[in-house]
Amino acid sequence: MQHSISSVRRGILFMLLYVILMSFFSFHVQAGTVLEPPQITVSGTVTDTSGNPLAGVNLVVESKQIGTISDFDGSFSINAGPTDVLIFSMVGFKSVTVPIAGREEVIVQLEEDVTALGEVVLNAGYYTVSDRDRTGNIATIKADIIDKQPVGNPLAAMQGHLSGVNIVQSTGVPGGGFEIEVRGRNFINGVSDPLFIVDGVPFGSLSMGSTNVSGQIFSGNISPLNAINPNDIESIEVLKDADATAIYGSRGANGVVLITTKKGREGKTRFDAQFSSSLGRVSHFMDLLNTPQYLELRREGVINDGFGDALENPAYDSFWPDITLWDNNRYTDWQKELIGGTAYRNNAQLSISGGSARTQFLISGSHQRETTVFPGDANYKRTNIHSNVNHRSNNDRFRIDLSTQYAHENNLLPRTDFTLKAYTLAPNAPALYDEGGNLNWENNTWDNPLASLEEKFEVKTNTLMANAMVSYKVFENVEVRTSLGFTDYRLESYRTLPSSARNPRLNLTPQGYSNMSLNQSQRKSWIVEPQLNWNREWKDVSVDVLVGTTFQQETTQQLVLRGRGFPNNSLIENLAAAELVESLTDVDSDYKYNAVFGRVNFKYIDRYILNLTGRRDGSSRFGPDRQFGNFGAVGLAWVFSEASIFQDDSVLSFGKLRGSYGTTGSDNIGDYQFLDTYTITGDDYDGVSALRPTGIFNPLFGWEENKKLELGLELGFFKERLNLNASWYRNRSSNQLIGIPLAATTGFTELTGNFDAVVENSGVEVDVRSVNLVYGTFKWSTSLNLTVPKSKLVEFEDLENSTFSSRYIIGKPLTITNLYHSLGVDPETGQYQFEDFNGDGAITSSEDRKWVEDLAPNFYGGLGNTLALGNLTLDVFFQFKKQKAYNTLQFNTTPGYPENGSVELLDRWQEPGDIKSFQIASAGLIFGEDRGALQRRSNAAVSDASFVRLRNISLNYKIPNLDNGLEINVYLQGQNLWTLTDYRGPDPEQTSNTRLPPLRQLTLGVQVGF
Amino acid sequence: MKDFKNFIKSGLSNFFGRACLLMFALIGLIGCTDFVEVGPPKNTLVSKTVFEDPATVESALANLYLAMREQGLVSGNFGLTTRMGIYTDELDYFGMDPELLEFHQNRVLPHNADILTWWGQAYQVIYGANAIIEGLEDSTSLVNTDKDRYMGQAFFARAYMHSILVSLFGDVPYITTTDYTQNNKVSRLPQEEVYDAIITDLLDAINLLETAEVENEERVVPDHYVAQALLARMYLYTDQWELAESVSTVLIDGFDLEDNLNRVFLKESMETIWQLKPGNSPVNTYEAGQMIINAVPGQTYGLSEGLLAAFENGDGRKVAWIDSISNAGNTVTLSFSHKYKAWITETQSLEYSIRFRLAEQYLIRAEARVQSGDANGAQQDLNAVRNRAGLPNTTAVGANAVLDAIVRERRIELFTEQGHRFFDLKRLGLANAALGDLKPNWDPSDILLPIPEAELERNPNLLPQNDGY
Structure with missing residues (x-):
């Protein structure tokens, strides 16, 4: 306790000092006014090469750092001295420098910049770097691509666009989560999520859902990133190699994702409004058995199991109500009924932006409402408010940049995903409603799936992110700055389980059964990062030095309550009406993080670049003696195209070789893991509340380490109309923090500790961007990215005798799965046959699961084409992946089970001599003879799941020749429209049968700006 | 090279040096080790x-x-x-x-x-x-x-x-x-x-x-x-x-x-x-919830014919500890253990789960x-x-x-x-x-249950598996 008080005191002291320091600097601001010499007014117009006026062109007087912006008719006027030089610049055009030379009117034509590279500036977190000069590997996606995708989560917009970044959507239900891996899985256990930073502030991406509340709808995974409106994003950068990530030290091992939001631009006040509407449907339905086929298999199964006579005995009716009690002529397409609806999404966004040369602002608000494909009135609503203000003092020394984001999400869903029922309900299952419009329980012989509509699930989240960047130039080349940030993420969700949603035969009462669980979670963090930046340029050398320190604190609270004993079901949402309230989870944890970091960048004659980065990190997540660690990297680049042998007219216009090596770490393993603890269970025995042992003491608890090596080659051809980036990387992760599975005899299922294991991820990434054709107003450009990842377990101490012996193999990836080797159906017995690896005559143990399949992708990537003709732009983006995955055999391999399955099941063995792919039918009433369970875990259940997917298509038309600067764009966008795959199952990306696959969506929208 | 010397010189001589010192003094003041100490977790006990x-x-x-x-x-x-x-x-x-x-x-x-x-x-x-x-x-x-x-x-x-x-x-x-x-x-x-x-x-x-x-x-x-x-x-x-x-x-x-x-x-x-x-919920036994049959069909467990036949005539336990229920058409009657009688929705606590x-x-x-x-x-x-x-x-x-x-x-x-x-x-x-x-599948080796496979994998010292598995 003493420690925390003293650290609070020091924090306050620090803040005080900071305030004093800043007021000193701002005093300096007022003191530093400059006297202006006599001026003349220069006016003129800016046009493109065809003579059309250009609005919004930036115009700066070179020597004075003052500027303006051209009006909608291309006109401008500015005060300048007669000998001054004007610089005109605009995105998509080449900059032009014009000496005034005493003139009062200047006419300027800007030439369109057709190079694909341009002068791209990348956000590297603590600093920015031009694409040309970077020594590290930074992948980026800009607003122009993000805005074209009708998606709700920034991760969805990134899917397929970035090399080395593998993103899989885990459910088609709005508000669900994503899995993201940057350059493969580094750690055997634990989180593979990269570090997310929004406008300089780390943002916890881990779900705060509770399986007690949202287990059956999202698997508990509710992505906090849903709070960020993709339309508010200016760019997303993914830092991949050591050079880029080492400055994030112990949190950079899994890569860093930097999200930068949109900012106001100088110019007249601009209003933008955007409205869009989307329709979404499940993209692919499974081919399932119809009623006659299903019942044929069921009867055959019961008879094969030896219960043929019992079919006639009513005592056994509850074993097979589908055969004997339900209407044998009834047929319902449950996929259509339960997941066949249309999800509507409506989105409206309004933004106002503008500002003077010194102060700019942006305020945007949006609202989105999305329904689901499920029956009922489930829907997801999100409201976002985003604002940004920047200001520069007159002398350009002081700058302040403030951004805030606020999001409110409200997601009202059924508590269970209907997908599993849609795939497995018997096709002759009874009607959902009886004649009176009430739920039909068919004399209590089935569990009506729509009963779960009475079970409500709602999640509300409020996300606030605020950050300020304050900087002051002490001298021309010395800048002191501080970034301050605050995030507050609150999640509140509840789920009700009223007795009326359960089969009446259970005789459940509201008092005895009805219950409501409530999850109240909050994650709050603040960060302060004072930094000092110094740069200097000489004739041949330029140096950039950055030092800084980080103080961060994050508190996490989660309270999950369950109330029961409600007097009736209508009071179930009122916890006060519960007779008894139990606390299921009560987390209140504290994470503190402190670091010193730095960067030194040398550039010699624009040709040789050396970038050194480092960080010393301390984290409260580790044992008392292992709290600090050092990380660092060196990056080198050689721009060989600057050498004199390359002429201006040579085919190769740009060439760079770069490399980096360094270490990063990961502390993403939860708080207080090193302590031996007892936790209050919330339950009691005989009035004494129970304390459960929850941890084993482990003082030797330190960083996970990740050493990254990278080599890259960047080439530009034909004046950079064709750009090729290729990189090779090898990341080795060691000192793995593993929840080492323990034998149950220890009393625990796992223990987290550092383990002597090395995992290697290597691979090649290729990015190609080209401008293929420019002819008049027609422009065709292409981008392609390809990642070929490889992964293997290099080292694992005593693997054979460890608890991982049956999961991993040295030299193979972590993503392998060990399977039985299926030899097909024996034509004589009708049973599945398997290879008996250990030769003991039985197929039972792990020793017979020696068939290895790797479920990681062999390669993946995306191919995008943009075609522009005048005011019409067409974007087509394909995503592709080569991989293997579990197919439908993982769910059902035995025809005749009391659940529906693929029509493939009809191809079953019936009599000796049959050569079939499925075994003899069985209703699952006898064991030992049914080897379906083994087949489900055999190589037959894993097959090719490669796909090429038309992930996004976007057609945009800009209405021409509008007056008064009015700009109207009409667009049609499609997401996930078409898929080429041989996969046998719901969806090659999301292979579960319990979660809704990603939807196919079509969006029509209009954007108006003036 | 001369540029480089200039850079060193200018870097150390002017205000920048002092600013640097201030910066590091600030860092030193806050102190690193104290900051990353956190108190014991609030919801657990060491x-x-x-x-x-x-x-x-x-x-x-x-x-x-x-x-x-x-x-x-x-x-x-x-x-x-x-x-x-x-x-x-x-x-x-x-x-x-x-x-x-x-x-x-x-x-x-x-x-x-x-x-x-x-x-x-x-x-x-x-x-x-x-x-x-x-x-x-x-x-x-x-x-x-x-x-x-x-x-x-x-x-x-x-x-x-x-x-x-x-x-x-x-x-x-x-x-x-x-x-x-x-x-x-x-x-x-x-x-x-x-x-x-x-x-x-x-x-x-x-x-x-x-x-x-x-x-x-x-x-x-x-x-x-x-x-x-x-x-x-x-x-x-x-x-x-x-x-x-x-x-x-x-x-x-x-x-x-x-x-x-x-x-x-x-x-x-x-x-x-x-x-x-x-x-607190239920306030009576789980046994009653498992054993008592409320409706046929809908039953989970029923007493076997063999057990019912083993009762002697006049055994009071057959009356006191066993009950039965039939389906709607009275074609099926099932008996169930009624030792514990308080159903799970009973709000008054009548019975506890007896172990000895x-x-x-x-x-x-x-x-x-x-x-x-x-x-x-x-x-x-x-x-x-x-x-x-x-x-x-x-x-x-x-x-x-x-x-x-x-x-x-x-x-x-x-x-x-x-x-x-x-x-x-x-x-x-x-x-x-x-x-x-x-029991048609009964095998003499069924006298022991198998050691869970997952546990044999986690601790191979538990091998061999019991006979018959």
Whole structure:
């Protein structure tokens, strides 16, 4: 306790000092006014090469750092001295420098910049770097691509666009989560999520859902990133190699994702409004058995199991109500009924932006409402408010940049995903409603799936992110700055389980059964990062030095309550009406993080670049003696195209070789893991509340380490109309923090500790961007990215005798799965046959699961084409992946089970001599003879799941020749429209049968700006 | 190169140097090490502090009983009563749960989820008991009577869980430490040694609990009687007849049989030696929720024809402890165990889950007596149980006949209580005869359940798997 008080005191002291320091600097601001010499007014117009006026062109007087912006008719006027030089610049055009030379009117034509590279500036977190000069590997996606995708989560917009970044959507239900891996899985256990930073502030991406509340709808995974409106994003950068990530030290091992939001631009006040509407449907339905086929298999199964006579005995009716009690002529397409609806999404966004040369602002608000494909009135609503203000003092020394984001999400869903029922309900299952419009329980012989509509699930989240960047130039080349940030993420969700949603035969009462669980979670963090930046340029050398320190604190609270004993079901949402309230989870944890970091960048004659980065990190997540660690990297680049042998007219216009090596770490393993603890269970025995042992003491608890090596080659051809980036990387992760599975005899299922294991991820990434054709107003450009990842377990101490012996193999990836080797159906017995690896005559143990399949992708990537003709732009983006995955055999391999399955099941063995792919039918009433369970875990259940997917298509038309600067764009966008795959199952990306696959969506929208 | 020198010079000489110093001074002032210290978590307790306060030790013990009640081997919902009931000739199963079907068909696979839970949960309780024993040994601020009482209960809990593990799985590890490095690689101990260890722990428990008074009005926490009840059972299982007889005598002297059969399973029943008190929901037993059939179809378990036929005419237990229900057309009638009568929605707490009761001790003593040659004494004990059920004295004469009568009586008296039937058939070598014809898949090796496959993978020292799996 003493420690925390003293650290609070020091924090306050620090803040005080900071305030004093800043007021000193701002005093300096007022003191530093400059006297202006006599001026003349220069006016003129800016046009493109065809003579059309250009609005919004930036115009700066070179020597004075003052500027303006051209009006909608291309006109401008500015005060300048007669000998001054004007610089005109605009995105998509080449900059032009014009000496005034005493003139009062200047006419300027800007030439369109057709190079694909341009002068791209990348956000590297603590600093920015031009694409040309970077020594590290930074992948980026800009607003122009993000805005074209009708998606709700920034991760969805990134899917397929970035090399080395593998993103899989885990459910088609709005508000669900994503899995993201940057350059493969580094750690055997634990989180593979990269570090997310929004406008300089780390943002916890881990779900705060509770399986007690949202287990059956999202698997508990509710992505906090849903709070960020993709339309508010200016760019997303993914830092991949050591050079880029080492400055994030112990949190950079899994890569860093930097999200930068949109900012106001100088110019007249601009209003933008955007409205869009989307329709979404499940993209692919499974081919399932119809009623006659299903019942044929069921009867055959019961008879094969030896219960043929019992079919006639009513005592056994509850074993097979589908055969004997339900209407044998009834047929319902449950996929259509339960997941066949249309999800509507409506989105409206309004933004106002503008500002003077010194102060700019942006305020945007949006609202989105999305329904689901499920029956009922489930829907997801999100409201976002985003604002940004920047200001520069007159002398350009002081700058302040403030951004805030606020999001409110409200997601009202059924508590269970209907997908599993849609795939497995018997096709002759009874009607959902009886004649009176009430739920039909068919004399209590089935569990009506729509009963779960009475079970409500709602999640509300409020996300606030605020950050300020304050900087002051002490001298021309010395800048002191501080970034301050605050995030507050609150999640509140509840789920009700009223007795009326359960089969009446259970005789459940509201008092005895009805219950409501409530999850109240909050994650709050603040960060302060004072930094000092110094740069200097000489004739041949330029140096950039950055030092800084980080103080961060994050508190996490989660309270999950369950109330029961409600007097009736209508009071179930009122916890006060519960007779008894139990606390299921009560987390209140504290994470503190402190670091010193730095960067030194040398550039010699624009040709040789050396970038050194480092960080010393301390984290409260580790044992008392292992709290600090050092990380660092060196990056080198050689721009060989600057050498004199390359002429201006040579085919190769740009060439760079770069490399980096360094270490990063990961502390993403939860708080207080090193302590031996007892936790209050919330339950009691005989009035004494129970304390459960929850941890084993482990003082030797330190960083996970990740050493990254990278080599890259960047080439530009034909004046950079064709750009090729290729990189090779090898990341080795060691000192793995593993929840080492323990034998149950220890009393625990796992223990987290550092383990002597090395995992290697290597691979090649290729990015190609080209401008293929420019002819008049027609422009065709292409981008392609390809990642070929490889992964293997290099080292694992005593693997054979460890608890991982049956999961991993040295030299193979972590993503392998060990399977039985299926030899097909024996034509004589009708049973599945398997290879008996250990030769003991039985197929039972792990020793017979020696068939290895790797479920990681062999390669993946995306191919995008943009075609522009005048005011019409067409974007087509394909995503592709080569991989293997579990197919439908993982769910059902035995025809005749009391659940529906693929029509493939009809191809079953019936009599000796049959050569079939499925075994003899069985209703699952006898064991030992049914080897379906083994087949489900055999190589037959894993097959090719490669796909090429038309992930996004976007057609945009800009209405021409509008007056008064009015700009109207009409667009049609499609997401996930078409898929080429041989996969046998719901969806090659999301292979579960319990979660809704990603939807196919079509969006029509209009954007108006003036 | 000259530029470079300039850079060094300018860098150190001017204000920048001072700004730099200020910066680092600032960093130094905040200090790194202090900042990353956090206080102990607010919702958990560090082990050491748990054992310095009687209240928290009691909470640690409460967790053991809670765990026994809610899940695993001895729980009323997921435990021995249902699983081993359908495994033998007590219960029929009318459900579709694949794990339960495996039990019903005597085809329990090594990756059956129920046995994995049983195994894991039992060793969790054992860890909890060991942590209490070790924590108390190091504790400085507790008085000795408290220490003894807590430690006695922990010894009992450890012995109790092992006693069931050894009966189900044969050779099992006997865990007496919290050291995960040892427990993670532990080997199986021969059954005889497991029983010896259980008996040693129980003797220790009895010693500790006899001197320290346990407040136990409702008989919901283990006291020395409870430990003796288990000890008598263990002596019986290990054929130590004289010891079984003398220990069960302690209980028979200390408790009385409940005269009214309808009161035997009430929470106030005087023959109860130990019962698990239900929690807040339900406030009655899980057993009732599992056993009672409210509608046909819709049943899960029903009493087997064989069990119903085994009741003698005039047996009051068939009336008091069994009920039946028919379907709408009266074509099917099913009987169910009605020992516990309070349905799960009953809001008044009437019944607790009984784990040890006196009738078993009479039958233990009867068996011990006949095995050690005292057929007369055996008959007396047997008759005590029979007479209470409204039956006349046994007509069995001669050691073998009396022993048969005792086995039959155990089947009737203890049906659907914690898998007694299975354990009896097993230890007396009667399983093949009783189940071979009745259960089509019965195999002599089914006398043991398989060690969970996942556990064999995690700790290969547990190999080999039991025969037949």
